[in-house]
Amino acid sequence: MTMTPIRISHIKPGQVAASDVKDRSGRTLLAAGTELTEKTIKIIKSWGVVEIDVVGEITESEFGSEITEIDPERLHLIELDLSQRFRFLNRSHPFINELFEICLRREALKQEASGDH
Amino acid sequence: MITSARELVKNVESVVSLPSIFTRIDALINNPESNLVDIADVISEDPGLSIRLLKIANSAMFNFPAEIDTITRAITVIGTKQLRDLVLATQVVLVFKSIKQEGLDMPAFWKHCIATGILARVFASLRREPNTEYYYLLGLLHEVGRLVMYMDIPELMAKAVSNSVENNVSLHQSELSVIGFDHAMVGAELMKSWNLPAPMCDAICYHHRPSLSLNYRDDAAIIHVSDLIVNALNLGTSGESDIPQLDEQAWESLELSQFVLSDAIEQLELQYDEAVKLFLEDA
Numbered sequence: 483m484t485m486t487p488i489r490i491s492h493i494k495p496g497q498v499a500a501s502d503v504k505d506r507s508g509r510t511l512l513a514a515g516t517e518l519t520e521k522t523i524k525i526i527k528s529w530g531v532v533e534i535d536v537v538g539e540i541t542e543s544e545f546g547s548e549i550t551e552i553d554p555e556r557l558h559l560i561e562l563d564l565s566q567r568f569r570f571l572n573r574s575h576p577f578i579n580e581l582f583e584i585c586l587r588r589e590a591l592k593q594e595a596s597g598d599h
Numbered sequence: 600m601i602t603s604a605r606e607l608v609k610n611v612e613s614v615v616s617l618p619s620i621f622t623r624i625d626a627l628i629n630n631p632e633s634n635l636v637d638i639a640d641v642i643s644e645d646p647g648l649s650i651r652l653l654k655i656a657n658s659a660m661f662n663f664p665a666e667i668d669t670i671t672r673a674i675t676v677i678g679t680k681q682l683r684d685l686v687l688a689t690q691v692v693l694v695f696k697s698i699k700q701e702g703l704d705m706p707a708f709w710k711h712c713i714a715t716g717i718l719a720r721v722f723a724s725l726r727r728e729p730n731t732e733y734y735y736l737l738g739l740l741h742e743v744g745r746l747v748m749y750m751d752i753p754e755l756m757a758k759a760v761s762n763s764v765e766n767n768v769s770l771h772q773s774e775l776s777v778i779g780f781d782h783a784m785v786g787a788e789l790m791k792s793w794n795l796p797a798p799m800c801d802a803i804c805y806h807h808r809p810s811l812s813l814n815y816r817d818d819a820a821i822i823h824v825s826d827l828i829v830n831a832l833n834l835g836t837s838g839e840s841d842i843p844q845l846d847e848q849a850w851e852s853l854e855l856s857q858f859v860l861s862d863a864i865e866q867l868e869l870q871y872d873e874a875v876k877l878f879l880e881d882a
Contacts, residue, residue, distance in 0.1 A: 487858070489858040490858070532856050532859055533856050567841045567842055570844050571842060571844060572845070575845065575847060577845070577857040577860070578845060580857040580861075581827075582831075584864060585831050585832065588832070
């Protein structure tokens with residue numbers, strides 16, 4: 483069972499909270515084991531919660547669906563270039579990993595938008 | 600030969616002196632007996648500053664519903680504490696704006712600083728800091744040490760640049776090994792020579808190694824992280840061609856989830872263009 487927190491925008495209704503969901507001051511909003519309905523997700527989002535531990539495996543990649551339009555070879559080149567720029571950093575650190583993914587996506591979308599060849 | 604950051608700053612003190620208007624406004628703000636009109640009067644002496652302040656007060660940064668057309672109104676909207684920081688920011692930009700340096704793209708340099716400032720402000724507001732303009736100011740100033748170094752020791756800086764390429768290290772690391780001190784230290788010394796408060800000097804001094812700061816670790820951490828992200832996003836450049844190392848403890852201390860990043864970056868992008876326009880016009 484995975485315990486990596488998932489960003490709130492990727493949570494699907496029906497998933498179950500694996501641990502207590504707390505707000506920024508540490509107050510519990512939802513107990514572990516509660517099912518996350520669409521309404522519940524909306525409410526905790528308004529409390530400023532950005533991530534939740536959910537029960538079960540994550541099956542799809544975070545950004546996969548958004549950059550399927552890009553030619554995989556070009557995406558690979560962008561990734562190589564980005565890796566070079568990130569070479570002084572620890573890629574497995576969650577913050578760095580997230581930043582890398584964001585930069586990858588941004589660059590891919592930018593190139594797609596400008597019709598780069 | 601320059602042996603320390605302090606010496607370097609002493610050398611350039613006359614060239615990079617802070618315009619007196621800031622000191623006067625700062626004194627007025629700190630004086631409980633002065634009032635808004637006194638402050639507005641001083642600002643009005645400088646038409647450029649007046650126009651700039653009005654523009655900022657009316658900009659998306661403050662989102663005020665009605666148009667602000669007087670300085671006193673602008674001060675009320677912005678608040679005196681934030682006003683002080685804004686005035687300082689504009690004056691610093693003025694000091695350095697006219698500098699044309701070999702090997703340094705000035706507009707790109709300022710874009711990097713402005714973006715860092717905006718992002719720092721976004722993180723500060725996520726952490727519920729009361730004076731978010733302060734973080735914009737820190738972001739704007741965090742790299743000025745490098746400008747001073749380019750101005751006064753250009754050959755050494757060129758050496759540092761080639762050393763970083765040859766030995767595959769960041770420019771910042773290279774400054775330390777080739778010159779003996781880095782732009783963060785120079786920046787801090789400059790702030791000191793301007794009699795700016797210790798928290799500012801400290802946050803700038805340690806923006807690459809926040810964990811070393813004794814008292815202002817969180818502020819330094821905010822700048823550290825913002826600077827790193829802006830580097831990754833390639834918004835302007837401060838001279839680093841690659842992304843500098845992360846002080847992981849600094850990130851932990853901010854107590855922010857990595858999932859706030861995409862929203863924070865979105866915020867940055869929304870404010871970036873307008874902020875760049877405001878500060879770089881009449882360049």
